Amino acid sequence: MTLSKNAEKKLAKKIKRCQLMIAAETGLEFTGEIATENVVICNAGLSTGLQQEVLLEQVLSYGVSPEDVVLPAGKSYCYLRFRTVQDAREEFKEGLRDETDVERVPPGLILVEDFVDEGMERALLGLVDWEEEDESNGSLKHRKVKHFGYEFLYGSNNVDKNNPLDRKIPEMCNELWIKLKQLHPELSWHVPEQLTVNRYEPGQGIPPHVDTHSAFEDPIISLSLGSSVAMDFRDAKGTHLSVDLPQRSLLIMSGESRYGWTHGITPRKMDTVRLNNSLTVRKRELRVSFTFRKLHDGPCRCQFPTLCDTFQSESQDRADRLKEKAAELELENVHKVYDEIAKHFSETRHSPWPRVESFIKSLPAGSVLLDVGCGNGKYLGLRPDIIPIGCDRSAELLKLCLERGHKVAQCDCLALPFPTASADACISIAVVHHLATEERRRQALSEMARVLRPEGRALIYVWAKNQEANAKKSSYLRQNKHNNRPEKEDRVQVAEHYDGLLPVHTNRTQFQHQDLLVPWKLRDVERNEQEAKVTFLRYYHVFEEGELAKICESIEGVTVVESYYDQGNWCVEFRKE
Ligand SMILES: O=C(O)CCC(=O)C(=O)O
Numbered sequence: 001m002t003l004s005k006n007a008e009k010k011l012a013k014k015i016k017r018c019q020l021m022i023a024a025e026t027g028l029e030f031t032g033e034i035a036t037e038n039v040v041i042c043n044a045g046l047s048t049g050l051q052q053e054v055l056l057e058q059v060l061s062y063g064v065s066p067e068d069v070v071l072p073a074g075k076s077y078c079y080l081r082f083r084t085v086q087d088a089r090e091e092f093k094e095g096l097r098d099e100t101d102v103e104r105v106p107p108g109l110i111l112v113e114d115f116v117d118e119g120m121e122r123a124l125l126g127l128v129d130w131e132e133e134d135e136s137n138g139s140l141k142h143r144k145v146k147h148f149g150y151e152f153l154y155g156s157n158n159v160d161k162n163n164p165l166d167r168k169i170p171e172m173c174n175e176l177w178i179k180l181k182q183l184h185p186e187l188s189w190h191v192p193e194q195l196t197v198n199r200y201e202p203g204q205g206i207p208p209h210v211d212t213h214s215a216f217e218d219p220i221i222s223l224s225l226g227s228s229v230a231m232d233f234r235d236a237k238g239t240h241l242s243v244d245l246p247q248r249s250l251l252i253m254s255g256e257s258r259y260g261w262t263h264g265i266t267p268r269k270m271d272t273v274r275l276n277n278s279l280t281v282r283k284r285e286l287r288v289s290f291t292f293r294k295l296h297d298g299p300c301r302c303q304f305p306t307l308c309d310t311f312q313s314e315s316q317d318r319a320d321r322l323k324e325k326a327a328e329l330e331l332e333n334v335h336k337v338y339d340e341i342a343k344h345f346s347e348t349r350h351s352p353w354p355r356v357e358s359f360i361k362s363l364p365a366g367s368v369l370l371d372v373g374c375g376n377g378k379y380l381g382l383r384p385d386i387i388p389i390g391c392d393r394s395a396e397l398l399k400l401c402l403e404r405g406h407k408v409a410q411c412d413c414l415a416l417p418f419p420t421a422s423a424d425a426c427i428s429i430a431v432v433h434h435l436a437t438e439e440r441r442r443q444a445l446s447e448m449a450r451v452l453r454p455e456g457r458a459l460i461y462v463w464a465k466n467q468e469a470n471a472k473k474s475s476y477l478r479q480n481k482h483n484n485r486p487e488k489e490d491r492v493q494v495a496e497h498y499d500g501l502l503p504v505h506t507n508r509t510q511f512q513h514q515d516l517l518v519p520w521k522l523r524d525v526e527r528n529e530q531e532a533k534v535t536f537l538r539y540y541h542v543f544e545e546g547e548l549a550k551i552c553e554s555i556e557g558v559t560v561v562e563s564y565y566d567q568g569n570w571c572v573e574f575r576k577e
């Protein structure tokens with residue numbers, strides 16, 4: 001618990017008083033253990049000005065939701081009534097965690113209690129004239145702010161480096177750095193260039209945010225003056241920690257707490273404070289915080305991509321580049337490769353996959369079956385009583401189909417040369433994962449839906465990123481005869497004719513990335529040497545669970561009938577309405 005010793009004592013006394021009063025009024029005894037479905041919260045009742053919503057919002061965020069909240073008229077306590085004693089215990093455990101749990105704070109967060117004394121607090125508060133209207137006032141609807149050095153732009157949580165303010169950080173603050181350096185010499189602390197003073201009336205707050213990574217150095221510090229407050233921290237996994245910031249304490253957000261968690265203050269008039277095994281509410285007073293930041297130049301290189309502006313913009317750049325280069329990438333690293341490896345590839349592709357075969361076997365006689373990306377045509381000859389038509393981009397693979405007497409057409413799956421509603425069924429096995437953007441993958445699936453007649457069915461297979469679903473290795477991984485392990489160096493190899501970086505996968509190992517190049521090693525027959533091999537790199541986008549079904553569902557007139565995992569593939573059967 002982050003209360004000063006004094007406040008802690010005061011609160012403990014108050015709680016004891018409260019308990020005695022409730023005991024006298026109701027004849028109940030306090031045990032500290034839960035034996036019924038009721039949990040009493042002291043100093044949290046109608047007479048303390050508590051609103052039910054405030055209580056619910058806070059209690060719900062900790063554990064099981066209560067069936068009922070009882071706020072007896074004119075009393076300073078309330079009851080939470082749970083469905084079962086078990087639920088009440090859960091809540092008690094969760095909401096009123098023991099001392100160590102309550103002290104949980106985001107990693108890297110340091111709280112220095114009583115960082116300034118009351119004299120310094122008064123002096124600092126006196127620095128800001130809230131009546132004065134000038135360029136350093138931020139225009140915010142719900143709270144007042146004043147900026148020094150640079151304006152902190154709350155829209156972007158950034159500053160305009162080219163637009164410094166005339167008003168600099170007051171000199172009085174210098175003693176804060178000296179003290180901080182003495183207390184925490186391990187911090188790479190720089191003298192700040194920017195100060196934002198936030199003024200929160202009770203009931204006001206600040207939305208969850210992260211101070212833009214690339215704009216400011218680590219750490220960011222914030223001094224709480226005038227009132228204590230609970231600050232909410234949330235990480236990418238959804239963990240929520242409420243950290244109590246006592247009056248006159250200094251909050252230091254460094255490392256993970258600076259980069260991997262958002263921080264914010266929920267707008268409300270009181271906070272739930274947990275002390276030992278008790279819960280109580282504390283009214284907020286006027287709080288003024290001093291947040292100091294040092295500007296940072298260049299990109300951020302943190303380990304927390306979810307909240308990192310640099311990572312987000314760089315990955316957007318990568319995605320944009322990939323979009324532009326998608327067709328080129330597919331030409332070089334899919335179509336040309338299949339033409340080169342057609343014969344060898346075909347030798348490795350004989351037996352039909354059982355569930356694809358049973359899909360084909362389930363079709364009524366006379367059905368027109370379209371195989372989009374038919375390869376060597378291994379699914380075209382399964383039934384003499386249907387009309388299978390294959391299509392593929394690779395002329396060399398189509399030659400093999402023709403040799404086997406199949407009917408095939410050469411085309412790109414993004415534009416099928418077949419009339420709308422002309423096929424009864426469609427299969428596309430291990431094809432859509434060769435398309436380099438989600439837009440193109442959706443386009444191919446939409447084309448299949450278009451050519452299907454109403455009620456027509458399609459079966460799609462794509463490679464799964466996870467090759468070990470249900471703790472069982474896929475046949476692809478099981479063929480790892482040489483005990484291959486992912487090779488680090490290979491991952492940054494540049495794909496020829498593609499100006500982005502794509503990792504090169506190590507065959508027969510789990511996928512490390514979603515977009516990658518998979519090597520195909522071909523014996524060099526020209527040189528007729530057993531060992532001389534040429535490596536071709538095929539582009540793949542391997543699918544996450546649910547990804548394929550989600551795209552199919554987003555196509556108008558398509559209903560997903562089944563979505564399943566089969567030997568390292570994500571598979572969807574869909575029907576056209
Ligand atoms: O009031 C505080 O302590 C924090 C303010 C804050 O997060 C900010 O200004 O970015």
Ligand SMILES: [Fe+2]
Pocket residue numbers: 209210211263
């Ligand atoms: Fe902030």
